[in-house]
Amino acid sequence: MHMLQKLEPGAVSGLAATLSGAAQTPLSRRFVLAAMGGAGIGLVLGLRPEVAHAAPAGTGATGPAFNPFVRIAPDGTVTVIVKHLDKGQGIATGLATLAADEMDANWSKVTTAFAPADPKIYGNAAFGGAQGTGGSTSIAASYTIYRTAGAAARAMLVAAAARQWGVDPATVTVSNGVVSAGSRSAGFGALAEAAAKEQVPAEPKLKAASAFTLIGKEGVHRVDNLAKTTGARIYTQDLKLPDMLVAVVAHPPRFGATPKSFDATAAKAVKGVKDVVMVPQGVAVLATTTHAAIKGRDALKVVWDESGAETRSSSDILADYRGALGKPGLPVEAHGDVEKALKAPGVKLVEAEFEFPYLAHAAMEPMNAAAQIKDGAVTIWTGCQFPSADLPNAARTAGVAPDKVEIHTLWAGGSFGRRALASSDFVVEAVAIAKAHGKGVPVKLVWTREDDMKAGYYRPAYVHKVRAAVDASGKPVAWHHHVVGQSILAGTFFEQVMVKNGVDETSIEGTHGTYDIPNMKVELSTMKAGVPVLWWRSVGHTHTAYAVEVVMDQLARAAGQDPVAFRLAYATDERMKAVIRLAADKAGWGTPLPAGRSRGIAAHKSFNTYVAEVVEISLADAGVKVERVVAAVDCGVVVNPDVVRAQIEGGVGFGLGAALHDAITLDKGAVQQANFDTYEPLRMSQMPKVEVHLVASDAAPTGVGEPGVPPLAPAVANAVLAATGRPVHRLPFAGQAFKPA
Amino acid sequence: MAVTLTVNGQARTVDADPDTPLLWVLRDELDLVGTKFGCGQALCGACTVHLDGTPTRSCQTTLGDVGDAKIVTIEGVQGREAEAVRAAWVSLDVVQCGYCQSGQIMSAVALLTENKKPADSDIDAAMDGNVCRCATYHRIRAAIHDAARRLEA
Ligand code: FES
Ligand code: FES
Numbered sequence: 001m002h003m004l005q006k007l008e009p010g011a012v013s014g015l016a017a018t019l020s021g022a023a024q025t026p027l028s029r030r031f032v033l034a035a036m037g038g039a040g041i042g043l044v045l046g047l048r049p050e051v052a053h054a055a056p057a058g059t060g061a062t063g064p065a066f067n068p069f070v071r072i073a074p075d076g077t078v079t080v081i082v083k084h085l086d087k088g089q090g091i092a093t094g095l096a097t098l099a100a101d102e103m104d105a106n107w108s109k110v111t112t113a114f115a116p117a118d119p120k121i122y123g124n125a126a127f128g129g130a131q132g133t134g135g136s137t138s139i140a141a142s143y144t145i146y147r148t149a150g151a152a153a154r155a156m157l158v159a160a161a162a163r164q165w166g167v168d169p170a171t172v173t174v175s176n177g178v179v180s181a182g183s184r185s186a187g188f189g190a191l192a193e194a195a196a197k198e199q200v201p202a203e204p205k206l207k208a209a210s211a212f213t214l215i216g217k218e219g220v221h222r223v224d225n226l227a228k229t230t231g232a233r234i235y236t237q238d239l240k241l242p243d244m245l246v247a248v249v250a251h252p253p254r255f256g257a258t259p260k261s262f263d264a265t266a267a268k269a270v271k272g273v274k275d276v277v278m279v280p281q282g283v284a285v286l287a288t289t290t291h292a293a294i295k296g297r298d299a300l301k302v303v304w305d306e307s308g309a310e311t312r313s314s315s316d317i318l319a320d321y322r323g324a325l326g327k328p329g330l331p332v333e334a335h336g337d338v339e340k341a342l343k344a345p346g347v348k349l350v351e352a353e354f355e356f357p358y359l360a361h362a363a364m365e366p367m368n369a370a371a372q373i374k375d376g377a378v379t380i381w382t383g384c385q386f387p388s389a390d391l392p393n394a395a396r397t398a399g400v401a402p403d404k405v406e407i408h409t410l411w412a413g414g415s416f417g418r419r420a421l422a423s424s425d426f427v428v429e430a431v432a433i434a435k436a437h438g439k440g441v442p443v444k445l446v447w448t449r450e451d452d453m454k455a456g457y458y459r460p461a462y463v464h465k466v467r468a469a470v471d472a473s474g475k476p477v478a479w480h481h482h483v484v485g486q487s488i489l490a491g492t493f494f495e496q497v498m499v500k501n502g503v504d505e506t507s508i509e510g511t512h513g514t515y516d517i518p519n520m521k522v523e524l525s526t527m528k529a530g531v532p533v534l535w536w537r538s539v540g541h542t543h544t545a546y547a548v549e550v551v552m553d554q555l556a557r558a559a560g561q562d563p564v565a566f567r568l569a570y571a572t573d574e575r576m577k578a579v580i581r582l583a584a585d586k587a588g589w590g591t592p593l594p595a596g597r598s599r600g601i602a603a604h605k606s607f608n609t610y611v612a613e614v615v616e617i618s619l620a621d622a623g624v625k626v627e628r629v630v631a632a633v634d635c636g637v638v639v640n641p642d643v644v645r646a647q648i649e650g651g652v653g654f655g656l657g658a659a660l661h662d663a664i665t666l667d668k669g670a671v672q673q674a675n676f677d678t679y680e681p682l683r684m685s686q687m688p689k690v691e692v693h694l695v696a697s698d699a700a701p702t703g704v705g706e707p708g709v710p711p712l713a714p715a716v717a718n719a720v721l722a723a724t725g726r727p728v729h730r731l732p733f734a735g736q737a738f739k740p741a
Numbered sequence: 742m743a744v745t746l747t748v749n750g751q752a753r754t755v756d757a758d759p760d761t762p763l764l765w766v767l768r769d770e771l772d773l774v775g776t777k778f779g780c781g782q783a784l785c786g787a788c789t790v791h792l793d794g795t796p797t798r799s800c801q802t803t804l805g806d807v808g809d810a811k812i813v814t815i816e817g818v819q820g821r822e823a824e825a826v827r828a829a830w831v832s833l834d835v836v837q838c839g840y841c842q843s844g845q846i847m848s849a850v851a852l853l854t855e856n857k858k859p860a861d862s863d864i865d866a867a868m869d870g871n872v873c874r875c876a877t878y879h880r881i882r883a884a885i886h887d888a889a890r891r892l893e894a
Contacts, residue, residue, distance in 0.1 A: 088838025088875045221834055228839030229830045229846060231775020231815030238774035246769075271758070290778070291757075291765035364779055364787065364840040364874040413777075413840025414874050449780040642834055646880070650837055653876020676784035676872060685865035687878035 063189075064196035066156055068121045069149035070099055072196070076177060076189030078105045083115040083122035083142065084133040085385040086224065087363075087412035087419065088650075089705040090643035091138045093222045095146045097640055101214040102150030102207060103157075105188065106177030112223050114409040117387035128497075130388035134420050134535070136607035136703025139639055143701050144206075151204035153195075160195035161186060176213075209637075209698065216638050224411065236368045236382050236410050241442040244370070245274055245286040247433045248293035248446055250300045252282060254309035254669040255456055256530045259283050259302055266299035276300070277436035281425075284433045290446055310530025311669040314461065317529050318355060321463040321484040325353070329482055329523030330502045333512045336519030341478035347469040348558040352551055354466070355730045356485075356543045357663030359459035359536055360679055365413025366452035371430040372442040373398050378405045378434075379442075382427055383412025385419035389493075393424035397431040416654065417535040421457060422492035425532075453679055454671040458664050459536030460486040462507075464547045468517075474559030476570055478519040481511050481547070486533045487526045502526065506535060510544035510606060510710065515552065515570040531666070537654055538706035541606040545710035546717070546731070549602035553718040554727050563601055563718065564589050575634050576605060578695055579612040582632035586693050587614035596740075597627065600718030602711040609707040610634040610695075613652070615688070617719040619740055624733050626656055626688040626716055631708065633692060636699035644704045645692040651708020652690050657682030659713035661734040744804055748773070749817025759805030764788045766804055767814060775815035775843045779872065786871030789844040790814050796851040798870075815843035821892060822853040829887035837875035845871050849885050858889050 063073030071079045080096040092112040100110045115122040123129035126137035154174055161179045162169040164186075172181045179186050214220050227233040252258060262283045264276035272292030277284050285296035312320075342349065369382035371394070378398045384390055384407050395402040412419055430445035437443060447455065462485035469478045487504040489495050498505050503524050511522050536542060556566035564584045571577045580603045584590075593599065596618050603612035616628040631648050638644055661680045665672045673679040717728040725741040745754045748771060755770045762781075767773040767790070776799055779787030783801040790799045791813040826849050829835075836842050845868070852859055852867040859867070864885050873881070 088836075088840075090837070221831065222836065224839065225831050225834060225836060228836040228842050229827050231773075231843045233839055234774070235777075235840060237778060238768075240772065240774075289765060289769040291761050291769065294781075362874060364785075364838060364872070365777075366779075412838060414838040416874075446778075449782070449785075646834065646837060646877070649879050650876045653878060654874070657876070675782050676780050677782070681785075681872045681874055682876055682878070683870075683872065684868040684878045684881070687876065687882070690879050 064192050066153040066196050067149050067200065068115070069146060070103070070153045072153070072188050072192035074189045074192060076106070076109050076187045078103065078110045078188065080110060080112050080146070081115045082112045083131070084138040085114070085383060085409060085412055085415070085419065087383060087385065087415040089647060090222060090640065091133070092224060093220075093643055094139055094639050095142055096223055097214045097220055098143060098146035099150030099153070101212055102147045103154045104174040104176065104213065107214060107220060109177055110223065117384070117391050117407045119388050123388070127388070132386040132388055132420060134385065134417065136609065136706045139701050139703055140608070147206050148204060151206050152201050155201045155204045156195040156198040157188060157191050159198040160191045164194065216641065218641060220640055220642070222643070233411055235365055235413050236370065236444075237365055237413070237446065239370050239381055239410070239444055241370065241372070243441040245288065245437070245441055245443050246290045246293045246446055247284045247286050247430070247443050248290070248297040248448065249282045249284045249429065249433070249451065250297050250302050251451060251454065252304050252306075252309070254306055254311065255532060256309040257304045257306040258308070260305040261303045263301040266301070267296040270296040270299060275437050277433060279429065279432040279436050281429045281432065284436070286433070286437055286443060293446065294448065309669055310666075312529070312666070313668055314358065314664075314666040317666070318461060318463060321461070321527055322353070324484045324525040324527060325463065325465045325482055327525070329484070329525040332503050332508050332522040332524050334521045338478050338480045338519045338521040341519035342467055342469050342480065344471065344477070346472035347477065349467065349469050350551060350554045350558055352466045352547070352554065352727065352729050354464040354543070354547045356462045356546070357665065357731060358461045358531065359658055359662055360453055360664050360673070361416040361418035361536055362453065362679060362681065363412070363414030363416055363418055366447040366449055367418060367426040367455070368444065368446050369427045369430040370442050370444040371427070371434040372440070373431070373434045374440040376400055376404060378431065380405065380407045380427060380431070381410060382407070383415065383419055384409040385412070385415055386421065386424070389422050390424045390427045393428050394431045397428050398435055416537040417539070418457060421534055422494060425455070425457065449676070450674045453673055453675065456532035457534035458531065459542060460488065460533040462543050464543065466547055466551045468551050468555055470555050470559040474561055476515065476517050476555050479517045481522045482525070483508050483511065483523070483544070484525040485527060486529050486531070488533050488535055488539070490526065506540045508544065509540040510604060511548065514548065514572065514576065514605065515567070516572050530669070537651070538606055538709040541604060541706070541710040545602065545604040545606070546714045549604065549711065549714035550717050550721070550727055550729070553600070553721055557721070562590070567601070567603060571603075573605070573610075575610045575695075576603060579603060579610045579632040579634050582693055582695060583612035583614045583630050586632065586691065587616075587630035589614060598719045598723035600715045600720070600722055602714035602718060604707075604710040606707045606710050608702040609704060611648070611707045611711050613711040613715045615712070615715040615719050617716060617723070619720070619723055619738050624660065624716060624720060624738060625686070629688050629690045629712070631690065631692045632695065633704065633707070634695035634697055635702045635704050635707070636697050637701040638694055639701060641694055644694060647704040648692045648708035649690045651706065652712050653682050653687055655709040655712035656686070656688070656716070659716060659731055659733060660686065661732050663732055746807060746812055748812045749814060755804075757804055759803060761804045763790070763799040763802045763804060763807060763812070767799060773814050773816055777840055777843055779841065779844070784872070785841070786844040786848060787841050789847040789871065791818065791847060791851060794851065794854065796848050815847060818847065818850055822850045822888070825888040825891040826850050826853065826884070828891060829884040833880050833884045833887060835877050835880040835884050837877055841871060841873045841875075845873065845881055849881070849888070852885065853888055853892065857892055859885060
């Protein structure tokens with residue numbers, strides 16, 4: 001058996017953090033405390049003496065702890081304890097870079113381990129201290145914490161060396177993992193034991209930016225590079241624990257349906273099947289191998305209770321949404337007199353009704369979690385993105401106190417938001433199955449691709465209506481924007497703090513503020529549907545940026561102005577203007593293109609990061625082909641430029657795949673997509689050339705996991721508009737005919 | 742039923758039905774979990790292994806289909822092309838979540854073994870079956886070109 005103990009160092013670790021895309025609105029501290037079942041919050045830097053030597057349990061990290069974020073092993077390996085889930089975005093590399101730079105560590109000897117679930121130490125200030133990853137907050141919320149932790153460790157190494165050598169600490173220097181004074185020198189490993197016992201400095205001095213050796217530098221490779229090219233990296237899907245059973249579940253055919261009864265005769269006849277249990281989520285087949293569990297599940301006969309199920313088709317749901325456009329919504333933003341301005345003499349009016357489909361995250365690793373309930377304690381293994389939800393939810397499901405739950409976080413094969421949710425759906429499902437089985441063995445819940453695709457928690461479908469106008473001089477003077485769709489946060493513990501006056505911030509973020517419009521009104525109609533919805537890489541910005549940026553191009557045309565010049569004239573923020581200029585410059589905006597090509601631009605600020613993207617497309621029978629994307633990004637201080645570029649490249653590809661061909665549709669409540677044939681991911685031949693240009697900045701660092709996504713689809717639509725004269729108001733592009741004008 | 746396979750140069754005997762997908766034999770019986778489960782329907786390439794050098798989706802290849810073919814997985818792939826591909830992958834920091842990368846690498850090694858200097862269109866043809874939801878395609882392409890240069894040197 002491939003036992004846990006034999007996993008590569010750092011692969012199985014304690015709990016990390018999480019939630020993707022909870023927008024930048026911080027949760028109130030008291031609220032989160034209540035929501036998390038009274039678990040203590042209070043973010044500490046981890047440098048208070050009483051916690052400084054607390055060894056993070058179960059992280060797989062070795063060597064004495066200098067503080068909750070840094071350990072050094074006798075062989076000199078520095079382990080940085082990572083409080084956020086790394087699901088590909090590179091946060092382990094980023095946080096390790098921050099600590100290692102302040103330590104003057106040797107980067108080749110730096111490794112990482114995920115932190116245990118302990119919001120007191122590993123909470124996210126951007127989530128009011130709840131432990132979680134999301135909203136592109138990790139770097140912004142951790143920048144000072146990890147630098148301080150590194151600087152403190154360095155000071156302790158210096159103090160230990162000075163004591164051993166009988167020299168003044170001021171004469172001790174540190175470089176590339178070696179501590180020196182005069183002719184004496186020692187590696188970190190040799191000093192670790194003594195140094196960890198030194199007084200933890202209360203306020204260690206941080207480097208000036210000019211002294212950085214790793215932060216902002218090229219050539220600092222990812223910490224997870226090698227393990228992910230040799231097949232050695234272990235994900236939840238790969239877990240093998242002693243006596244473990246694999247569970248595959250027959251889920252209801254419609255959202256809101258529940259299992260009523262089942263016949264397991266055929267399933268139990270499959271070799272390897274050990275048990276069949278009913279849980280609220282469906283009927284689970286437990287077997288010794290994955291294949292047996294899948295075969296057993298396929299042989300089950302289940303009768304469903306569909307009395308509470310959503311039975312509308314997605315076309316009915318969208319028709320209801322369009323119906324809501326005729327009625328007033330809740331006020332989001334209002335200034336000036338929009339109706340009067342829209343009717344002023346000489347204005348040119350643009351009207352647009354947008355439609356956005358449900359979207360699945362479809363992370364490469366289907367959702368999964370392993371759970372064991374034994375001797376009144378629960379152990380969870382998963383790519384845990386949101387410990388502060390998963391832990392209390394697991395405790396409640398198992399019927400134990402929260403302090404009886406331990407979570408081990410593993411590297412995750414993608415998330416895009418799906419692993420962070422208030423209901424902890426797949427974690428709870430794994431715990432429910434382990435409880436129903438009742439034998440105390442670990443149970444690994446495996447969702448097939450079809451299970452994952454049909455499980456819901458989609459990016460909500462939306463309808464927007466925009467009426468906007470430029471005056472006779474070409475100045476935008478009025479903008480009425482009505483958003484209709486489901487609330488992501490309604491009914492979750494985020495609702496109390498992130499839904500204000502009925503307005504879910506994640507439904508409307510990004511609708512206003514980018515451009516100076518003297519008369520503006522934004523409204524929201526929140527609709528109910530039985531389809532579970534969730535944040536999806538860049539959350540509300542996935543649709544608001546599209547509507548705003550496509551209408552901006554339509555207004556520019558109405559005004560007879562160039563789209564770049566038009567945006568520069570009315571953007572309210574100098575940083576936004578700078579990325580627009582940079583992207584346009586680098587893309588050769590205004591220079592002639594080869595025959596059959598056209599350009600489009602879009603720009604958007606999300607999660608406090610500014611991104612402008614210029615795309616070049618060609619139109620063929622097969623539809624839109626994106627040939628080249630030039631992105632300009634201002635995310636403040638850049639911690640690792642190559643990781644930033646990678647996130648923007650990935651965001652472009654992720655946004656493009658969805659814009660080109662993705663939609664989750666329902667036929668009388670049943671999801672019609674099942675696998676990658678009906679929900680097509682972007683493939684190699686569709687990936688454009690991508691160039692990413694970073695704005696040098698000393699502003700506070702902001703996130704990059706999500707902000708590359710929002711401008712992509714509208715930039716493509718604007719290139720289609722340039723080529724055809726027709727705006728595109730519906731996503732995806734697939735199935736729409738675009739003829740060059 | 743006991744079947745003997747040649748996996749990464751070693752004879753391995755497994756007891757499984759002939760209709761069992763090779764993917765689950767490798768992962769659940771032989772503990773070779775570097776080969777990933779992504780779709781189970783030959784739609785994503787995460788499960789790619791070499792059968793006598795040919796890149797093959799192990800999720801849609803049954804134990805009975807394997808016959809005498811020599812199986813090579815990400816754990817056992819070696820040789821000049823594999824070394825060049827790994828070196829290029831690491832130097833360009835291709836990986837993000839990494840979950841697709843075993844399959845990407847197996848497909849890339851097979852491509853470069855057949856074609857020492859693939860053009861972009863060859864890369865499209867050889868790699869289109871390997872999905873990367875993190876969309877690392879841009880770097881995969883660059884890394885394949887980089888590996889080709891390393892093989893020339
Ligand atoms: S798992 Fe075999 S191709 Fe996707
Ligand atoms: S690296 Fe995440 S799916 Fe390819």
